[in-house]
Amino acid sequence: MKNKIEEIRTEFLKQLAKIKNSEQLRDLELRYLSRKGELSDIMHNLKDVEASLRKELGELANTAKQEMQSKFKELQVVLEKHNKKNEFIDVTLPGEKFINGHLNPITLVQNELEDIFSSLGFMIGDGPELESDYYNFTALNMPPQHPARDMQDTFYVDLKNKDNQYDLVMRTQTSPVQVRLMQKYGAPLKALIPGRCFRNEATDARHEHTFYQVEGIMVAKEINFANLKSLLELVGQKLFGPNTKLRMRPKLFPFVEPGNNGEYTCFLCQGKGCRVCKYTGWLEIVGAGLIHPDVLRSGGIDPEVYSGLAFGFGLNRLAMLKYGINDIRLFNGGDLNFLEQF
Amino acid sequence: MYISLNWLKEFVKIPQKISVNEIAVGLTQHTVEVEGLAHQADKFKNIVVGRVLEVNKHPNADRLRVAMVDIKKNKLKIVCGAPNLAEGQLVPVALVGAILPGGLEIKESEIRGEKSSGMICAEDELGIGKGHEGILVLNNNAVVGGAFSKYLKASDVILEIDNKSLSNRPDLLSHYGIAREIGAIFDLTVKPYEKLLNKKIEFLNSKDSELEVKIEDKEDCARYMAVKISGLEVKESPDWLKEKLIAINQKPINNLVDLTNYVMFECGQPLHAFSADGLKKIVVRRAQKNESLETLDEKERVLDESDLVISDGQSPIALAGIMGGKNSGINEATKSIVLESANFKATLIRKTSQKLGLRSEASARFEKSLDQSLTESALFRYINLLSKICPALKISSSLIDVQQVVLSDKSIVLDLDWLDKKIGQEIPKEESIKILKSLGFKIEEQTARQLAVMIPSWRATKDITAREDLAEEVLRIYGYDKIISRMPSETLSLPEINQERMLERKIKNILSLKYCLSEMYNYSFVGEEQLKKLNIDFSNYLKLVNPLSGIQNILRQSLVPHLISNIKTNQAKSEKIGFFEIGDVFFGAPGSIKKGVNNEETLPYQEKKIGLILASEETDLFIQLKGIVDNLLKNLINYEIQTEFLLSNDFPGWADKNQIVKIRVLNKELGTIAVVNGEASNNISLKKKVVIAEINFNALAELIFSLTVTRFREIEKYPAVVRDLAFVLNEKILYNEIRNEIVKFNPLIRSVELFDIYVGSQINDNEKSLAFHLSLQAEDRTLTASEVEIIITALIKHISERFEARIRN
Secondary structure (H helix, E strand, C coil): HHHHEEEEEEHHHHHHHHHHHHHHHHHHHHHHHCCCCHHHHHHHHHHHCCHHHHHHHHHHHHHHHHHHHHHHHHHHHHHHHHHHHHHHCCCCCCCCCCCCCCCCHHHHHHHHHHHHHHHHHCCCCCCCCCEHHHHHHHHCCCCCCCHHHCCCCEEEEEEEECCECCEEEEECCCCCCHHHHHHHCCCCCEEEEEEEEEECCCCCCCCCHHHHHHHEEEEEECCCHHHHHHHHHHHHHHHHCCCCCEEEEEECCCCCCEEEEEEEECCCCCCCCCCCCCCEEEEHHHHEEEEEEHHHCCCCCCCCCEEEEEEEEEHHHHHHHHHHHCHHCCCCCHHHHHHCCC | CCHHHHHHHEEECCCCCCCHHHHHHHHHHHCCEEEEEEHHHHHHHCEEEEEEEEEEEEECCCEEEEEEEEECCCCEEEEEEECCCCCEEEEEECCCCEEEECCCCCCCEEECEECCCCCECHHHHCCCCCCCCCEEECCCCCCCCCHHHCCCCCCCCCEECHHHCCCCHHCCCCCHHHHHHHHHHHCCCCCCCCHCCCCCCCCCCCCCCCCEEECCCHHHHHHEEEEEEECCCCCCCHHHHHHHHHHHHCCCCCHHHHHHHHHHHHHCCEEEEEEEECCCEEEECCCCCCCCECCCCHHHHHHCCCCCCEEEEEEEEEECCCEEHHHHHCCCCCCEEEEEEEECCCCHHHHHHHHHHHCCCCHHCCCCCCCCCCCHHHHHHHHHHHHHCCCCECCCCCCEEECCCCCCCCEEECCCHHHHHHHHHCCCCCHHHHHHHCCCEEEEEEECCEEEEEECCHHHCCCCCCCHHHHHHHHHHHHHHHHCCCCCCCCCCCCCCCHHHHHHHHHHHHHHHHHEEEEEECEEEECHHHHCCCCCCCCCCEEEECCCCCCCEECCCHHHHHHHHHHHHHHCCCCEEEEEEEEEEEEEEEEEEEEEEEEEEEEEEEEEEEEEEEEEEECHHHHHHHHHHHHHHEEEEECCCCCCEEECCCCEEEEEEEEEEEEEEECCCEEEEEEEHHHHHHCCCCCCCEEEEEEEHHHHHHHHHCCCCCCCCCCCCCCCCEEEEEEEEEEECHHHHHHHHCCCCCEEEEEEEEEEEEEECCCHHHEEEEEEEECCCCCCCCCCCHHHHHHHHHHHHHHHHHCEEEEEC
8 A cells, every 4th residue: 555655656746747738737637636536546445444554554645645736736837827828819810701691782772762661651562573464554544555655665475365365464663563552452552662573675784674663652632743852852862861952854654644753963973973973963763753643543542532642763773873883784693793792 | 866956946036045055954854855965066076178189090009099188287198089089179078086977987097008198078978968979079168178067057956855755745756846845944935837838839629630549447547638749850959958957867868858857857747758650549548468568678568457558549659657668769750749748547657667667757756646737737848848949840739638537626624723732832823824825725714713725736636635734734844943842741640561571571681691591683584495404394384475585585483493593603603602582483374363453364373482592512401401491480480380391292303302392381381492403403514412492482471470479388397308219210211200209109298309310330221210309398297207217118119119110229
């Protein structure tokens, strides 16, 4: 037993001398000094030793233990100091890298508009993208052969009705939803209608056969032109800043009368004139007007009692202006290099 | 459309203080957008008058000569090929740096070894005629060294009008119409068109008339006026006529034709001159099936009953309202003409013009419904002007005027109080009256606040029909900028909440922010080739009738094809990519949305889908996407639900039959998840493993909206006991089956979670080991160890018997 204690002590000191780091030191502690360590074993076994020898061996073991512990502590302090020096952390290193998902910029601009109008109490409306000729044109004061249909080159869908006529179109505008909403909810009505639209035209940097619009309508008992103007001014200021001004001029849209184009102060040059606004200081952004009585009638609303206003934006154009995107084809182009910027 | 300022000035006196820029802005703000202003002199920038001093042979080319030309400042050596070049001539010289109307830029050059510093121009090169037989020789008014534009008196300014937006205003497709607007906008006097006309013309009486006109269907042609004129000589138009046409980018042809165009651009009424030799009869009729006509553009047009033609009693000589026939065209030998001034039915002209892809200045006007009273003014204007050009002309017919329809004078009652209410501010009564009068409306005051407004004939065809139209007239001339904006006042009300839109937005946010997928917007159209590569049968897919050439024409029934293309486009970009799209798809079967109020037919069925796609080399991609779908549904519905993945018997052509599942939640099937199979992958050249989920948005929305709020479940008071069990069983036994068996075995088994799957050397080849965490818990007591042991033992026995499984230690 005596030898055994001495052996442990010697072996411990020998091992201790070889220790290079705190990990090895911890292992050593575990092996010799812990509750289940070799020395504890000895101490534990003392109870089986003869009473006469027990005292001497006990003292010996205690002395050995104290020595071992103090030598251990010494090294532990040294190592800790040493470690502190080595465990320098470069806090400027980059954080863990994450992949991100990105929303299409059309979604971002659409959300922005939906939020503005929701806060004004507008409901968000939607309707079918594959629409009937009736809702896309006739109900909007464009009966068959109406010259205004010229303005829109329409995709017709190859499925004839019972009269053997093509009467299905890929909607050329979000306006058919106006009439559907009027029929469903009646007046008064405030709605914002975003959505995908289609025109049969060749694509280039400025033209797309698939594009996105958002339009708003408001039907109530005394809606007038001054209301329309003020609502459009508000939208302009929300979208392009508080100093944005509105300029309106006549423009034919068969579903409104009077019909207008609205231009806003160019937000890039603050109206001074730049390349984007073609040096006019104004950006043509919105089409608007007072809802044509025939359209109200299509919607089942009496134009003698109610009147309405309507306005529409091109979401692609808004996004292009906002982010400086120079090619409309990028929105549907499926290129991650484009999407990951948003 | 181009409008000449000089031409406008013939009808409206524009004071000096109003600049051309102000006119452009005025028109834009009140009538129609002026897209551009072109100062005519700019067209001839760097083109000057030169005198040919000497002409020498070109040393190296027989057909070329070398001229010395004096342009006052200096003398230029110019190589020229024109045969008519001669000493002493005054000629237009394009200097180095000039850009000719055709786009040719003049540069210092060497032609067959001879230096040439400029170009002596022919008429066509200057865009002022078609002559190319030789250089243009100027008359003695030309000043050597002076600007060629001065010689041409090209002081005009041309306004470019956005005529796309004029579909309701055929009256504005003319100089007179624009002049009338300028008069109203700037409060200027406009000369009445009637004052230009001299109607004292001696027509033959109908007995002696050499011409007879018949209209077969009155509906097709509202009015047909014609006159035969002889004693004519076809020649170049006089300068005043040519200049006007050149100014608005029209090429002069000959005097008789140019004058028809002149009158059209002046007043808006298209005219046509037939070569009249032998032409005694005119019949306005529909074409017969397969009847053909060679039009003036030398194209053979095959016609049918939907096309309106002018015939000479036998065969067609013109496509009514669109283009004349070659057979009746004016040629050098023409001595007499039949002048047509007619009013054809707009829709007929429009249809034929669209069908044939043949648009002309005439058809552009006819298809917008012209004023029937214009035919008369235009006819007299033509005769008046022609007698200036051809003083020897003789009228050799009666004045033929087949007037089928008499327009009734329409009037609309305009209530001024209504007008103020509509605009939102008071417009002074005198102001409204003045504006309407200046636009040609006649006003009768019925009461102090009610006006009976008579619509002028040129606005009555389709344009002005209701009081709202009058409101616009008053408002636009009054000025939008004078209206003080005022927010609508209304009773507060809660808007209808569009739940679907909110859900869609939530899904987009979760997929992009949480699962790091990027949002694609793909076209609604797919291509045959694309679908074939994916082995998709598209026989029942809807198609476009009139697709763009080279563009996909099939309406998508799934988001998958384009999402796969998205992977292909981006696969080289990074190790792992993932996208999503939310979009509509279209089916042939009828859906539930009506086509119209009084129409029982419904639109084809359409639904919104959510597509998710992942691509990488990772082997567990299928499981990853199942995890995303499961979690997405938990995010959207609640965290207690369990998404089931069921075997599918329905395999799209692109899917790996061994790796496809149906998604089911709360007993509702919502979509599928599948791995793209090797064949499709090869066909598309995919470089990565690709897995796709497609979820029916509408079904998901319906499910979510049908659920009530998940109530709080009281937190368990008594601890759960967790036991791990691993069963070794045949590899073909599905997880779903064994899990269901465990779940329903005892109500105290609260959750069953798979935590390990083992296949390998420690068990047999056709076996797998599934290890589960089982959690047992009671609501009313702490479970005792023996209680748990009894359940577990029974469970092991049950599973072992049911699946021929054994427990793995």
